[in-house]
Amino acid sequence: MNDSTQVKTVRFRVTDALLLALTLLPVVFMITLNVLFTPESNGIEIEGALIYFTIPMPLQDLIISESQIHSWCVMVSLLFFSLYLTHGIAEKPCTRRQYLAEWMVEQTDKLVKGNMGPFFKGFSPFVGAILGLSAFSSLLALFGLYAPTSDINIVGGWALLVFILITYYKFKCGPVHYIAGFFDPPLLAPLNVISEFATPVSMAFRHYGNVLSGSVISVLLAVALQGLSDILLGWLPGVLSGFPLFRIGIPAVLSIYFDVFSGCLQAFIFAMLTMLYVSGGFSYDEYMRRKAKRAAKKREKTA
Amino acid sequence: MELAIGLILMGCAIGAGLALIAGIGPGIGEGNAVSKACEAIGRQPECKGEVTSTMLMGCAIAETTGLYGLVVGILLIFYAPNAFVNILLNAIH
Numbered sequence: 350m351n352d353s354t355q356v357k358t359v360r361f362r363v364t365d366a367l368l369l370a371l372t373l374l375p376v377v378f379m380i381t382l383n384v385l386f387t388p389e390s391n392g393i394e395i396e397g398a399l400i401y402f403t404i405p406m407p408l409q410d411l412i413i414s415e416s417q418i419h420s421w422c423v424m425v426s427l428l429f430f431s432l433y434l435t436h437g438i439a440e441k442p443c444t445r446r447q448y449l450a451e452w453m454v455e456q457t458d459k460l461v462k463g464n465m466g467p468f469f470k471g472f473s474p475f476v477g478a479i480l481g482l483s484a485f486s487s488l489l490a491l492f493g494l495y496a497p498t499s500d501i502n503i504v505g506g507w508a509l510l511v512f513i514l515i516t517y518y519k520f521k522c523g524p525v526h527y528i529a530g531f532f533d534p535p536l537l538a539p540l541n542v543i544s545e546f547a548t549p550v551s552m553a554f555r556h557y558g559n560v561l562s563g564s565v566i567s568v569l570l571a572v573a574l575q576g577l578s579d580i581l582l583g584w585l586p587g588v589l590s591g592f593p594l595f596r597i598g599i600p601a602v603l604s605i606y607f608d609v610f611s612g613c614l615q616a617f618i619f620a621m622l623t624m625l626y627v628s629g630g631f632s633y634d635e636y637m638r639r640k641a642k643r644a645a646k647k648r649e650k651t652a
Numbered sequence: 653m654e655l656a657i658g659l660i661l662m663g664c665a666i667g668a669g670l671a672l673i674a675g676i677g678p679g680i681g682e683g684n685a686v687s688k689a690c691e692a693i694g695r696q697p698e699c700k701g702e703v704t705s706t707m708l709m710g711c712a713i714a715e716t717t718g719l720y721g722l723v724v725g726i727l728l729i730f731y732a733p734n735a736f737v738n739i740l741l742n743a744i745h
Contacts, residue, residue: 397730551716558719561726618712 361437368433375422379494382418395568398500416500423485423497453477464621465628472624479507480620487560487612491604498612499561501553508549508556511623515548518631526635552622559615563607570600660736668728674721681714 386399398415405411434450442448454473457480461473483498490496497503519527531541574595583590689707693700 395730551720554719554723555712555716558722559715562719562722565726614708614712618709621709622712 365433365436368429368436371429372426372433375426376492379419379422379489380492382415383494395565398495414500414502415495416497416503419489419495420482420486420497420503423482423489427481427485460620461624464624466633468631468633469624469628472627476620476624479623480616483507483556483616483619484613487608487616490560490564490608490612496560496564496608496612498556498615499564501557504557505549505553507619508553511552511626512549514623515626515630518627522632522635522639526632548626552619556615556619559611563611567600567603567607570603571596574599656740657737660740661733664728664732664736667732668725671721671725671728674724675718678715678718682711685710685714 382401386401400412400414401418403410403412431450434446434453436446437444438447438450442451454477457473457477458470461476462470465472486497486503488496519530531545532538533541575593578592578594578596579590582592582594585592685707689703692703696703
């Protein structure tokens with residue numbers, strides 16, 4: 350008895366260590382790729398995502414860029430982190446990580462239920478995934494890596510997914526109801542169609558613009574501080590003349606706002622808007638009415 | 653030729669600067685939103701959390717127009733000069 354529990358704990362610990370290692374491995378992998386492939390510069394240039402290689406495709410070449418690799422690495426890392434949190438889960442919580450996991454699930458459930466209503470309670474894993482992916486993608490900038498959220502392609506993909514979801518839930522009440530929704534004030538139909546397509550565009554631009562503008566401002570500040578320290582220390586001989594005195598510490602203060610606060614806030618807003626748009630496009634009363642009608646028809650047929 | 657390219661670069665830079673005038677509107681709008689939120693919190697301190705999250709939400713939406721300007725500015729600086737110069741070269745040859 351004692352022996353078997355001993356074996357179990359050893360196995361448990363090994364799995365734990367493996368899961369934690371797999372959580373950290375993508376980060377190490379990204380940093381290695383960054384060190385190996387990023388061309389040398391003095392760190393104060395505004396550049397887009399690095400393109401690793403392109404795959405020839407019939408219509409257009411498929412570009413595998415830094416942002417894609419980074420976002421997949423974040424996904425893998427988050428997957429193993431959630432496996433780590435739920436490893437050895439018990440009915441009665443006894444570990445710290447289970448408390449953390451339960452707290453996260455409860456908060457997401459509460460958020461989804463409060464904003465979307467009980468009909469959409471199955472949405473909380475999706476919303477949680479969006480929150481985690483977006484927040485940790487933006488937080489990659491803390492490691493000095495390229496944040497995938499400052500690439501319009503990545504965020505545009507998410508926004509497209511949300512657009513498909515919105516349209517799917519609007520179509521749940523039938524195509525007639527969907528098209529009639531555009532003619533709500535009949536004269537404004539063209540504007541309604543435009544605003545329908547403006548939703549994903551504005552969602553993508555909002556997220557990408559916020560993160561990108563933060564990194565652009567950080568680079569501008571770095572250039573300005575470098576110039577300031579050049580003026581002050583330029584008369585010194587040798588290496589000392591290029592010493593970036595003011596670039597020590599000062600950009601970190603801005604980084605707290607632009608990388609940490611803004612990244613997390615944009616993740617929250619993206620998830621919030623997803624919830625609001627999806628539940629706003631779906632009319633629950635109409636859906637229940639149609640459902641009841643269909644059930645009545647079916648009953649008539651069988652009777 | 654150099655003159656034409658220089659004109660293109662100048663136009664792009666001026667256009668980017670003009671596009672960022674769009675930042676004025678969201679600035680005023682967000683200031684209004686935050687001031688009203690402060691008033692609301694002052695009147696009813698117990699619903700501070702709800703007011704704050706609603707305010708952040710509204711600020712994010714008010715920001716959209718400014719971000720459109722930002723995106724246009726970024727495109728004008730990083731993308732447009734190359735594209736316009738290519739158009740010019742294609743037109744000459």
